[in-house]
Amino acid sequence: MPDVDVLVVGAGPAGAVAAREAKCAAPELDVALLERDPAPGTPVRCAEGVGDAGLREFADPDGASWVARKITRVILVAPDDTEVKVEGRDVGWILDRTRFDAFLADEAGRAGAAVLVESEAAGMSRGTDGTWHVRIRNPRGEQMFRARIVIGADGVEAMVGRWAGLEARVPARDMESCAQYVLQGIDFDPDAIYLQFGRDIAPGGYAWLFPKGVAVANVGLGLVALKADGRNARQYLDDWIARRYPGGARTGHTVGGVIVHTTIQATYTDGALVAGDAAHMINPLSGGGIVNAMKAGRLAGRTAAAALRAGDPSARRLAQYHCAWMDLLGHDHLKYYRLKRALEELDDGFFNALARTVNRIPQDQRTLGRIFRHALVRHPQLIPVAARFFL
Ligand SMILES: Cc1cc2nc3c(=O)[nH]c(=O)nc-3n(C[C@H](O)[C@H](O)[C@H](O)COP(=O)(O)OP(=O)(O)OC[C@H]3O[C@@H](n4cnc5c(N)ncnc54)[C@H](O)[C@@H]3O)c2cc1C
Incomplete structure (x- = not known):
């Protein structure tokens, strides 16, 4: 049975960063990164948008081969199609996730982690020696790995946390079903992302257009x-596209789930941590999880390395990871979740009226804060919503 110090399950943004950080923090440790698919980043189940500042904490996007497009504007579209343009110099980027995830996994490999593709964790149990025995399925058959710490970064369909006994159920109202096409030959502002809300458009969520290039976008x-x-x-x-982009050619289709809840109650137990979507670390208001996953992966990798150096992979020691995550973003996600729930009570008429009044602010002064x-001054019915955000 191969022995590793840290076994990371899932080579998405959370897992790749966790493996890299564990190895960088303690180069003497054996770190392995498992991915069930033949290559990290394939297939893509993502609209690929990230904010500039968060991305730069991990990689430099200027001129990078894994970037599709720089974004300088957000266009919020009310249910009645009224557009509100919000400008910003460095709003964000649309990634090429296939290349980006491969880049992150390469970084983990360059740091010294073993990257094993077509290797699926199929179950795990606690050995009498206090290590985890993880069953790995690959094209050659099955193999058991023994790991002192397992990091579950296995995304939205997470199993590692469950095998480790962590509670990760999601209320049905906090699970979004997503569908997306790559549309070609459509007309839009290639420097902007578009977000449209509305009960008849995307109940409980929103519709998006994220440009991949001129006339090509994730929709x-x-x-x-x-x-x-x-x-x-x-x-x-299909109904939204028929109305807004009727001439577009559909070149790719994906479906997937996004958990718009809050971080699970405990992200750690003896010898195990969970990070990224597996721990519901997605911004519940935006549904964005790429940068959150990387931030959680960084904390998980560093915490695992420090715990092993100290010879103590117990739950008591690993609890530091949970506290650090909650301080970094977990408590903010609780606030965003409350705001999301409160906004759900407002109807389409409210958002149509809000868009029209906001458009009276000159475009160059139209920041989200403003x-x-x-909105609070012109629409007093928003005050209880805002109040709930801070409670
Ligand atoms: C339609 C859609 C659009 C989205 N758009 C955006 C967006 O624009 N911006 C944004 O920030 N977020 C977006 N998200 C969310 C974002 O994709 C996730 O939050 C992010 O990928 C989470 O990273 P992760 O590393 O936690 O998980 P993942 O990226 O899901 O990676 C998990 C990896 O684990 C592997 N794996 C799973 N089980 C096993 C196993 N048993 N053994 C081995 N490997 C395993 C998987 O193959 C996968 O590679 C979107 C999601 C969807 C569904």
Whole structure:
């Protein structure tokens, strides 16, 4: 049975960064990164948008081969199609996730972690020696690995946390079903992302257009099935595209789930940590999880390395990871979650009126903070919503 110090399951952003950070923090440790697919980053189940500042904590996007497009504007679209343009110099980037995830996994490999593709964790149990015995399925058959710490970075369908006994159930109202096409030959501002809200467009979520290039974009939506009228996410998306981008050629299709909840109660136990989507570390308001996953992976990798150096991979020691995550972003996600729930109570008419009043602010002064303040003054029914955000 091969022995490793840290076994990371899942080579998405959380896992690749966790493996790299564990190895960089303690080069003497054996670190292995497992990926069930033949290559990290394939298939892509993502709209690929990230904020500039968060991305730069991990990699330099200027001129990088894994970037598709720089974004300098956000266009919020009200249910009645009124557009509100919000400018910003360094808003964010649209990644090429296939290349980006491969780049992160390469970085882990360059740091000295063993990257094993077509290797799926299929179960794990605690040995009498206090290590985890992890069953790995690969094209050659099955193999057992013994690991002192396992990091579960296995995404939205996470199993590692469950095998380790962590509670990770999601209320149905906090699970978004998403559908997305790559659309070609459509007309839009290639420097902007578009987000449209509306009960008939994407109930409980929103529709998006994220440019990959001139006339090519990821076009998709996420919705809460409990709030839908019987149509699934793909049917809502087909209707939206038929209305807004009728001439577009569909060159790729993906579906996936996004957990718009808050961090699970415990992200650690004896000899195990969970990070990224596996621990519900997604921003519940935006549904964005790439940068969050990398931030969590960094904390998980460093915590695992320090615990092994100290000879103490116990839950008591690994609890530091949970506290650090909650201080970094977990408590903010609780606030965003409350805000999301409160916004869900407002109807389409409210957002249509809000868009029209916000458009009276000159475009070069239209920041998100200013829009929020303006909205509070003009629409007093927002005050209880805002108050809940801070409670
Ligand atoms: C349609 C859609 C659009 C999205 N758009 C955005 C966006 O624009 N911006 C944004 O920030 N976020 C977006 N997200 C969310 C984002 O994709 C995730 O939050 C992010 O990928 C989480 O990273 P992760 O490393 O936790 O998990 P993942 O990226 O899901 O990586 C998990 C990896 O683990 C592997 N794996 C799973 N089980 C096993 C196993 N048993 N053994 C070995 N390997 C395993 C998987 O193959 C996968 O490679 C979107 C999600 C969806 C579904």
